[in-house]
Amino acid sequence: MKKEYIQETIAQDSRLLLRKMEGDAVTTVWERHRDQQPHCGFCEMGLSCRNCVMGPCRIDPFGDGPQQGVCGADANIIVARNLGRMIAAGAASHSDHGRDLVEVLAKVAEGDGSGYQIRDGAKLRRLAAEFGVDVEGREEKQIAADLAYGMQEEYGMRRKSLTLLARAPEKRRRLWDKLNITPRGIDRETSEMMHRTHMGVDNDWQSLLLHGLRNALSDGWGGSMIATEVSDILFGTPSPRPTLSNVGVLKKEQVNIIVHGHNPVVSEMVLLACQSPEMIERAKARGAQGINLAGVCCTGNELLMRHGVAMAGNHLCTELVLGTGAVEMMIVDYQCIMPSIAQVATCYHTRMVSTSDKARFPGMTHREFHPHNAAGLARELVQEAVDNFANRKAVYIPVEPVPAVGGFSVEAIVGALGGTPEPLLDAIKAGKIRGAAGIVGCNNPKITQDHGHVTLTRRLIENDILVVDTGCAAVATAKAGFKVAEAIQYAGPGLKEVCGALQIPPVLHMGSCVDNVRILVLAAALANALQVDISDLPIAGAAPEWYSEKAAAIGAYFVASGVYTVLGPMPPITGSMDVVHLLTQGLEGVVGATFAVEPDPEKAAVLIRERIEAKRKALGL
Amino acid sequence: MKQVVVHPERCVGCLQCMLACATAHSRSRTLPEAVLESPRPRPRVHVGVGCFDEGFPNRCRHCDPAPCMLACLPGAIYRDAQTNTVLIDTDRCINCASCAMVCPFGVLRYHPDVLAPPDKTVAVKCDNCIARQQKGQIPACVEACRTGALTFEPLDGAMRRKTDAVSRTVSAGRREVPPPAGYALLTTIKHEQVRLRSH
Numbered sequence: 001m002k003k004e005y006i007q008e009t010i011a012q013d014s015r016l017l018l019r020k021m022e023g024d025a026v027t028t029v030w031e032r033h034r035d036q037q038p039h040c041g042f043c044e045m046g047l048s049c050r051n052c053v054m055g056p057c058r059i060d061p062f063g064d065g066p067q068q069g070v071c072g073a074d075a076n077i078i079v080a081r082n083l084g085r086m087i088a089a090g091a092a093s094h095s096d097h098g099r100d101l102v103e104v105l106a107k108v109a110e111g112d113g114s115g116y117q118i119r120d121g122a123k124l125r126r127l128a129a130e131f132g133v134d135v136e137g138r139e140e141k142q143i144a145a146d147l148a149y150g151m152q153e154e155y156g157m158r159r160k161s162l163t164l165l166a167r168a169p170e171k172r173r174r175l176w177d178k179l180n181i182t183p184r185g186i187d188r189e190t191s192e193m194m195h196r197t198h199m200g201v202d203n204d205w206q207s208l209l210l211h212g213l214r215n216a217l218s219d220g221w222g223g224s225m226i227a228t229e230v231s232d233i234l235f236g237t238p239s240p241r242p243t244l245s246n247v248g249v250l251k252k253e254q255v256n257i258i259v260h261g262h263n264p265v266v267s268e269m270v271l272l273a274c275q276s277p278e279m280i281e282r283a284k285a286r287g288a289q290g291i292n293l294a295g296v297c298c299t300g301n302e303l304l305m306r307h308g309v310a311m312a313g314n315h316l317c318t319e320l321v322l323g324t325g326a327v328e329m330m331i332v333d334y335q336c337i338m339p340s341i342a343q344v345a346t347c348y349h350t351r352m353v354s355t356s357d358k359a360r361f362p363g364m365t366h367r368e369f370h371p372h373n374a375a376g377l378a379r380e381l382v383q384e385a386v387d388n389f390a391n392r393k394a395v396y397i398p399v400e401p402v403p404a405v406g407g408f409s410v411e412a413i414v415g416a417l418g419g420t421p422e423p424l425l426d427a428i429k430a431g432k433i434r435g436a437a438g439i440v441g442c443n444n445p446k447i448t449q450d451h452g453h454v455t456l457t458r459r460l461i462e463n464d465i466l467v468v469d470t471g472c473a474a475v476a477t478a479k480a481g482f483k484v485a486e487a488i489q490y491a492g493p494g495l496k497e498v499c500g501a502l503q504i505p506p507v508l509h510m511g512s513c514v515d516n517v518r519i520l521v522l523a524a525a526l527a528n529a530l531q532v533d534i535s536d537l538p539i540a541g542a543a544p545e546w547y548s549e550k551a552a553a554i555g556a557y558f559v560a561s562g563v564y565t566v567l568g569p570m571p572p573i574t575g576s577m578d579v580v581h582l583l584t585q586g587l588e589g590v591v592g593a594t595f596a597v598e599p600d601p602e603k604a605a606v607l608i609r610e611r612i613e614a615k616r617k618a619l620g621l
Numbered sequence: 622m623k624q625v626v627v628h629p630e631r632c633v634g635c636l637q638c639m640l641a642c643a644t645a646h647s648r649s650r651t652l653p654e655a656v657l658e659s660p661r662p663r664p665r666v667h668v669g670v671g672c673f674d675e676g677f678p679n680r681c682r683h684c685d686p687a688p689c690m691l692a693c694l695p696g697a698i699y700r701d702a703q704t705n706t707v708l709i710d711t712d713r714c715i716n717c718a719s720c721a722m723v724c725p726f727g728v729l730r731y732h733p734d735v736l737a738p739p740d741k742t743v744a745v746k747c748d749n750c751i752a753r754q755q756k757g758q759i760p761a762c763v764e765a766c767r768t769g770a771l772t773f774e775p776l777d778g779a780m781r782r783k784t785d786a787v788s789r790t791v792s793a794g795r796r797e798v799p800p801p802a803g804y805a806l807l808t809t810i811k812h813e814q815v816r817l818r819s820h
Contacts, residue, residue, distance in 0.1 A: 062804070
């Protein structure tokens with residue numbers, strides 16, 4: 001095995017596929033990352049500004065060259081503006097994903113959402129009650145119509161504050177009010193961030209950053225939370241079920257279809273089509289043993305959580321899975337889909353299909369999904385994938401899949417605890433579980449793939465810290481074998497005892513990246529049960545391999561909600577040490593939590609343990 | 622006499638010198654037009670990648686004696702005495718790559734160029750922006766550099782500054798002059814990432 005493959009990833013399937021694809025002369029993300037070195041230092045430090053055409057401008061970090069942009073903005077203002085726009089882009093992405101789900105809910109209510117239906121009526125009623133929608137004696141569709149309308153208003157400017165903030169502890173809500181960072185409308189805060197960062201608007205770097213927190217909260221307690229909750233209503237609230245992970249989930253004898261992206265609106269329909277007897281017959285008639293649907297990235301997580309659909313890999317695997325030569329079709333929606341991917345597919349027989357009116361990719365066939373045509377189009381695509389089986393050439397599936405359990409929604413976790421969070425609180429109070437950490441986020445070629453996620457998770461569970469994870473982090477630990485009940489062998493004695501008794505893994509898969517809100521809801525529920533603020537809890541967050549703007553928004557809503565959050569890669573802020581100090585120290589006195597940056601997961605684990613022990617001490621535990 | 626001096630510790634790897642160099646050696650001398658020209662103008666300065674993914678602007682040192690000059694059989698490489706610049710006569714160049722083989726710094730490239738006969742591949746390297754200097758301008762790479770990694774100054778002045786900087790580090794009761802905190806922080810993180818990747 002070449003040294004580079006070992007440096008690039010700890011996952012054996014990735015290493016073997018990298019070697020194979022080098023032989024196929026396929027370029028991957030790692031090679032492009034190398035070609036980009038050195039990265040521009042101005043941009044890495046957040047010191048370049050392209051917001052207007054008097055510029056572009058940059059600030060000399062050594063102090064001899066220009067210290068102000070043409071408009072007069074200094075390093076603090078430029079760094080804060082750039083970070084603000086990063087958060088805005090992340091919040092916009094999650095929230096627009098949520099908007100698409102609300103639209104489907106509205107169509108279902110109108111009776112125009114053929115193929116979609118309300119699968120969790122109880123959750124619909126619970127949500128409706130939170131939104132003040134009358135549920136007594138009314139039909140599901142009537143309730144759904146009013147709920148969808150109420151959610152549409154969350155996106156606008158008719159609210160003074162977002163409805164689901166009510167789930168947060170009262171102390172936290174009062175703090176947000178005091179700081180004037182209570183989010184008022186989902187789109188409003190993003191739009192206002194774009195306004196504030198226009199030349200000549202908000203030029204107080206601290207006030208820009210505070211609005212960044214408000215913008216992030218509009219995602220966490222707004223757009224993302226709506227995305228998760230409406231997905232549960234439409235596709236079912238997840239409950240624990242077994243699944244498999246890594247590229248070995250692809251099957252040589254079957255038609256393999258991979259869904260990639262984020263929104264279950266497309267992938268759920270593809271799943272239904274794959275299960276239809278007519279399609280399975282068609283596959284058999286063409287010499288395949290059946291149809292195998294697998295996921296990559298978060299739309300894969302959505303299916304894994306609700307149906308146990310197998311997971312072929314996380315972000316940096318998305319090109320590699322095609323190198324198996326075993327994928328008949330990859331169907332994508334949006335977010336985190338590298339535009340390179342269709343070019344990779346040209347080396348194999350894989351057909352690439354884009355489905356969203358807002359996300360097109362070079363080299364892909366565009367087949368647009370809408371609620372009215374989704375079921376039929378999904379069948380058409382699956383049929384074409386089946387027909388493509390005949391074009392398959394050499395297949396290389398180098399590993400066996402690793403078993404995992406997914407599906408730990410808040411409802412499922414509380415269910416596993418016997419219907420109340422008390423047993424978890426008791427275990428924390430007794431010190432059997434020292435605390436909990438949410439490990440979330442992406443892969444990033446700057447970090448050896450999965451090394452950050454897996455190392456940090458191992459160290460935390462060894463030290464009796466329960467880990468909940470989502471997104472690409474959750475896939476990394478599934479591939480590493482941490483998501484089965486037997487993984488308690490890696491846990492410390494207390495966590496081993498508690499998870500052993502409940503027959504749950506020490507690392508709980510809570511879903512996709514919008515599902516980070518499940519972690520917020522769980523944290524809020526624990527804080528409410530203890531009658532404390534979220535920032536008082538012995539918990540922490542981490543994004544050891546983050547890359548995306550969405551992760552910046554997630555990190556900011558975690559911190560603004562009171563969760564200490566350790567990032568692996570450094571965000572582009574070192575151009576202003578004032579901003580660095582505020583985010584890593586100053587925010588403690590403002591929102592009761594800060595960011596930390598630590599690329600070494602061993603050291604990040606120490607930071608998190610120290611934080612959790614300090615919080616335990618403050619609670620008198 | 623002024624010359625281009627490289628201060629590697631100041632390079633942030635923004636690649637602006639490469640863009641400016643290619644533009645300065647184009648027909649139009651403006652970036653938006655230069656990218657449309659044929660032959661495509663190319664830079665003579667090349668930002669390389671160090672052990673920690675940091676940049677280094679690698680350019681011709683205009684050595685004296687210059688190995689490339691000694692190795693050039695057709696005698697295409699010569700020195701402009703006034704600016705102490707090693708230049709290439711593109712009419713005489715036979716594209717034999719002897720100069721590249723002996724160059725200790727790897728600064729030579731071979732491609733068609735706006736300054737060469739049409740369609741002829743020739744050896745290309747830094748010419749100290751002699752055409753710009755004749756118009757009273759400084760070399761394009763120096764003009765583009767905003768961090769002081771490239772300066773245009775008499776070498777003895779630059780060396781005196783460096784000597785003083787070294788001297789201060791051995792002064793009794795010396796005052797450290799640390800790099801800017803943010804830059805040092807970013808550098809620490811990048812070193813850490815490289816260390817972790819090569820564990």
